[in-house]
Structure formats: structure tokens, C-alpha cells
Amino acid sequence: MIRIENLHVYYQTEGGTVHAVRGIHVDIAQGQFFTLLGPSGCGKTTTLRSVAGLETPQQGRIFVGDDLVYCSEKKIAVPPYQRDIGMVFQSYAIWPHLNVFENVAFPLREMKGKRGRGEIAEKVARALALVKLDGLADRPAPFLSGGQQQRLALARAIVKEPRVLLLDEPLSNLDAKLREETRFELRELVKRLGITTLYVTHDQLEALTMSDTVAVMDQGRIVQQGTPVEIYQAPREKFVAHFIGLTNFLEGRADAACAGGIGEVTTASGKLRCVLPDNVGAGDPVIVVIRPEDIKIVADANPGAENILSGSVEATIFMGDALECQLAVGAQKLRTKVHPASPLRQGQSVLLQLPAQSCRALRG
């Protein structure tokens, strides 16, 4: 439904030319919820704005549905007002001089062909009902709360039933509690309508909980794309592992690869068995990543148990739903999460088990 091919965007700033997007390929199927995730300045918003037509790329092709809306070779750049899109801006961009009804009716009034008053009223009412703003139609737009403004912006984006919905950090201006509720509502709504959605966020939790597919971006490139589970459990780059969730990193050197993708890595803390990618050969420097919640604290080492390290508790931090422990294994620091009622105390010596399936070696 949305296809982006080899997209390059440059723009001029006072500091010189910035190569904001560097050859992105994205293919989003009909009805899919696709998220671009990355830190600020990674090019995710620029990509979204290129799809909207608000930014003009220098190279590549963009399809919205079957329409070629941008092509550098054929010099096609369809203006935003002729693209079949709806968009929610980070600031919501609610027009303060119009009331709620007129804000939503605006896209309908701009469509080709005269529409009857009744048809507009009906469509606006339906859109407002979908976002649960019915009854507020006559309210002047500035008199809405943040959450209401966000839903108004959404109603305006979907009222003309576009094929594609573009969302630019739509939750970042809401307070934490409301953001959590809205996450599920928003996903549920676009899934019900079956609109193909391109979502941009820097919030990993939003990306993981809402998306069908997440593409992690860094410095203008997509570094990894996959389902939320793949992205979280099987990061292929150090950046991805670092950006999403808390992660422990252990530097080491790969020994010979073994069968089943499991190989051995020598680290400062000893030998570890981990999942080794195909492109790592014997002797290559690697980084072993393991999530804090995958580290187990064991009472004593069973004979034959693998990846057992001994260390000591350096600090414990009470987090409410968990107890975070900072462990020292030689010179290496590791973080782990245990149940808040755990009796672990500072200074205590412990044995750790790092399950081989949860240890992933990445090329260093």
C-alpha cells in the first residue's frame, strides 16, 4: 500500500547540507500498522513527511496505493493536497479559528465535487463518534484538552477515508497515563477501519505495543526491520539492542562456530555459549548482548550447566514492580531484574546463569 524505494533526502541548514534519509526501502502491505522507530534526528519524520509530500526528496520513488506520488527519475512530485492521505501532526495542528465540526469538515470541503450539507454533517458525525468526540461539535477548538485535541486531529485525518494514515508522534504531547490508554485505542481504531498506517515515534514502548512491523532507524538508514518480538529478542545490531530496552553488553572474541547457530565466545569473564550469526567467523570480535530479565540468579551450579558466572551484588534499586540489581562479574558490570521481594543484598556473592539461547553475539 505504501512503497518507498531507495529514498534519499538532503536539506540545507546553517551548518551545511544534511543527508537526512540515506536510501530507505519500505514496503507496507494493505492494512498494516508500520512503525518507524528511532532517536531524534534519525530521519524518521523526514521519511514520513516525504510520504505526505511535505518534504521533497532528492532521489527515489514513493507509491501510495498504486499511485506513483514521487519519482526522481520521472520528475514526479505530487503535491500533498492531491495525495490520498490523512495525517496527524505532533502538535495536532488544530486550526484555532474553526470549531470542532469545521476542523473535521475541512478535508471534505476541499474534495473535488460538491458535497451536500447532509453528507458532510453525516461524515463528520461518524468521524467524531469514532474518536468519541460526539457532542463536542460546536466547541471552539482552543477549548479542548490535550487528549481531545489529539482525537480531533485523528478524526480530521480519517474523515475522508484515505487509503493511508500518517501519524507523526501523535502521543508525545499527552501525559503518561493518557498516552497508555490512547495507545490501545488508536491501534484498535485503525485496525477496525483497516487503514494502512505509517507511524513515527521515538518511544520504544509505543512501537512494540502498537505495531505489526517496526523499522528501527539510525542516521538516515533502517538498521533492522521486523515484528516487535523479533526486534526485541533478536537485535541484529548493537544500536538496536542499545536503543530498545535495557541490555547488557559483554565484549569478546568468537571461537569456532558450532551447530544450530550456537557458538562459543571468549569474554573477560570466561567462555560463553551464545547464538552466533552466520557472518561471524572464528577469531572475530563480537559483542554479546543479554537482556536483564534473561539473567538468572541460581543457588548453586548444577553439573553440566552452561554459562555460569560468579559475581557480587554491587547495588540494588527498588523499582516498585522489580528489584534491579547491579552485579560485578570481575571488571564487567551486569544488570538484572529480580522479583521485588528477593532477599538479595548489597555485597552478597551470587552465581549467575546466562541461558545460551538468550545470549546473542553481534559483530563488534
Place this chain on the structure above:
Amino acid sequence: MASLRLNLWQHGIFVLVLCLVSLPLGFLVLGSFSTARLPGDFSLDTMGLVNYIKVYSDPATYELFTNTFIYVGGSVFLGITMAVALAWLVERTDMPGKIWIYAGVPMTLAVPGMLQAMAWVILLSPRIGVINKSLQSLFALEEAPIDIYSLGGMVFLEGLRLVPTAFLMLVPLLRGMDPSLEEAAAVSGARPFSSLRKITLRLLAPGIVAVMIYQAMTALEVFEIPGILGLPAGIHVFSTKIYAVVRSATFLPVYGQANALAMVYLLIAVVTTFFYTRLISRGERFTIITGKAYRPRRFDLGPWRLPALAFVLLYLFFAIVLPFLAFAYASFLAFLQPPSWEALGGFTLKNYRFLAQYGEVASALKNTAVMVVTTASLTVALSFFVSLVIVRSKFWGRKLLDQVAFLPHAIPGIVLGIAFFWVFLKIDFLPLYGTVWAISIGFTVSFLSYGTRAMSAALLQVHKELEEAAYVSGARPGRALRRVFLPLMMPTLVGVWIWVVLHAVRIAGLPLILYEGPQNQVLSILIWNMWDEGYVPAVAAIGTLLMSALLLLTLLVRYVGFRRQWAQPPSI
């Protein structure tokens, strides 16, 4: 003890400002009912409505209303239309050469209105106008095609003069507007023109209305443009009519009638100011949440890029280049004539030599220097202490003080002149009447509202905690004042001082009412009188020098970086 002393000087400032503002206004009101012919003969026994009856039964007064309305309405419409177009072109389109507009438009503020009007007379007077004469000889016309001595001429010129301030007020409005509001229209399917009409202009509407009212106040108050262009043709607006009544050469002046006129004039100005402040204070309703600092999309002018640039350059040409060229050209001529090889061959420095020898020039320059420095220093000192009371103290009357200090903003210069005229005549135990000191006091009151606004804004930013941090770092109050407070306030103090100098030197209305005798002339009066007596080339020589000096000073000020303090209109 300390608090009592503090209270004393706060009361002192309060009483001083109250006197400076209410005394002249009181005399203005009383004088309007006085049946005595001269202010000096004024007594409370001779009061009546004679002046009002006389003035408002005169049909000419109603012509005055019509003229003023056409002049103000026309010039505001022309000025704002051009300013909106300019601001939109430089902020939102891909027009080339924008840097010249940002630099050039504020420069036009440096040209005094009186000189600009005189320059246009040199160009377009039906009798001597250079352009008129050229057109006549070119097309063999019997009569001059354009008459600048008309309501149309006043509207045209005041319209041009309103542009820079309106432009400077509109640019931040456009810049502060969240570009995603327009982008949202684009992704909603609105074409560029449609989104310009339905979103951009509609969002700007409250701001544009505020700028229009502000500029209507300016046009209403200005004396110099209608004074130069309207008075010779007998086309009066309020400011010039009052001047004509007081300074009439043929009749014995009827001061009370001037006051009666001034009362209505004042009422119009006060009502306009009231609406303006109301509009501004309700402005929050339209404040627009700004999102990410995205560069707004530039409107693609396509083939209109060069015509747009031509329009802007034409404005700059009319507003600054042409008047300057006209003056410079006329200043080298023995008598005014259309440009020709013959005229160029007859270039002479005679006019400049005349200035050097003419005694009144030297005394006017000296008076101007004294008057300008006194006014600027008085204004800075007074408004600083007033703001100190308003912002920093818990003085009971600080709200009232703020309002009283703002009041002169609504009083047209001519009205203030008439009011002070009565004061200085009446308090004859002080030898102030007709002197440059009288002009200085009048100007100080008139600039007080701008001064206190600027000072209060600056004082609010120099937060008390900055000084308190100096105290807890071991600085005594004196040291804290010198090391922290003064350095932080210095840009504002200097900025207001320069602003006052630049304004006091160019305004002619108030000094013309308040001065008496050639020994008390300041530069603006001298120029006015020489122009009146027909020394056109000599005025052109003074004008060339004064314009050059002001342009250089403006450039210097911009270079030093006080741009924000004075180049912008007093924000309210």
C-alpha cells in the same frame, strides 16, 4: 527607617508622574471651556461652552471629520496591504533577495516624515515638482498631471510610512505561526491558494486587525505629512487644524477653540487606544501552539518571483531611494528645475555654503543637541524609576502609576503640545515658556509610555534572583548593582536613549506649538520655517545632511545590535 525612605521616593515618583500627565490634561480640559481669548487671561470665572458651540456649529469641522477619516482609513488600508504582502513574501515564499528587504524596510524608519513629504513635494508639486515638469514637457501637457497637495497625496505618503512598522509587527506573527497548521490544510486536500485564504490569512486576521488599529493611531497622530501636504491646500485633518488655529498668521488665535477641537481628537485617540489594548489582551485566545521547529514550506511563486521582487524594490525605491535622490539633487541646484544636462552643469555648493553662514542654523543645531540629550536622559531616568516602582516595589499605587505612565501613548503630540502650552503660560514663575526646556519636558511626557514599557519588560527579565545570587555570593548591594544589575539593564537603557534621540530629532508638531522666537528653534522647526518661507534648495541641503546622518546612525545602531530595542514599535 530604610523602608520609609524607600516609600518616600516611591511617592515622589508617583506625584511627579501624576503632575506631568494630569496637569497638562487638566489645563486642556479647563482651557476648552475658557472664554478668555488668551491662555494668560484664563480664570475660573470666565467659563462657558462658547468654544464648543463655535467649533461644532462650523460646517468646516465636519469636513475635518471626513478628511481625517479618508486620510486615516486610506493610508492604513494602503500601508497594511503592502506590509502584509511584504511580510508574506519574505517569510513564506521563495522570492529572491530577501536579505535586502529585511535590511531595507526598517531603514525607511530613519527618514523623518517631514523630510519625506518635502521630498515628494519637490517631485510632485504641481508648480515646481520635478516629475510633473518632466511629464509636462514630455507630453506637452497644459497642467501638471499629479497634485501631491491633496488627500490622495497624503494617503499615498502616510501609507508608505506605515509600512515598516506594520511589517516589523507582522513578521514575528507569521514566523510564530505553527507551520503544521498550513501543512495540515495541504494534507487535507487544500490547494496552496485555498490554504492561504482559509488558514493562513484567517489565523493572521486578529493580528492584522491589531496592527491596523495601532497604525490608525499612528496616522491619526501624525502632524508632519498632513502639515506639509494638506495645509498649503487648505485640506485639514485634526492635527493640522489645531495647529492652524493656534499658529494662524492672519487671525488672532483663539486658543479655547483649539482646545475644544483637541478634546474630540483626544477622545477619538483614547477610544482607539482602548480598543487596541482590549484586542491585545484578548490575544491569548489566538495564541497558536507551536510544534517542532520545522521550516515552513515555501510558497512556490514560479514565474511571479521576479514581479514580486520588483514590487518590493519599487516600495523601497519610493520609500527611501527616491526621496533621498530628490533632496540630494535639489540641494545642488541654484533653483529647482527638472533634471537635464543643463541642470547638472549648473550644480553648485551654494546651498551648503548658505547653511554654513546662516546664523540660525548654528543656534538650531545647538538647541537640538541640548533638547535631544536632555529629553533622552530625562526619559530614560524617569521611566527607569517609574518601572522600578511598577515592577520591583509593593507600592500601593503601582498599578495606577503604570496606567498614568501609559496614558500619554493615547495623546496625540499636537494635543499634548496645546496642553503644555497652557501649563507653561500659566506657571509663569518658571521661565519655561517657549524655550527648548519646554520642548524637552513635553517630549519626555510623550515618550514616557514607550520608555516605561521597554524598562518594565527589561526589569521583568532581570529577575530579582539574579541580584540575590550576587548577595549570597558575597556582593554588597552597591557591588551587586554595578556587577549584575547595570550590565544586564545597559542594553535597554542605551536602547531607549537612542530611540528617544531618533524620535525627538524628527518630530515637528509638538516643538512647533511649544517654541517661541528664533533663538529657541530646533532643527525640525528651522526646516519647517525655511520651507514655509520658500528656501527649497536650502531645505534640500539640510535634508540631505540630516537624512545621511540618520541613515548612518541607524546603520550604526543596527550594527551595534540594539535593533530589538528601538527598531520595533513599542509593544503593549
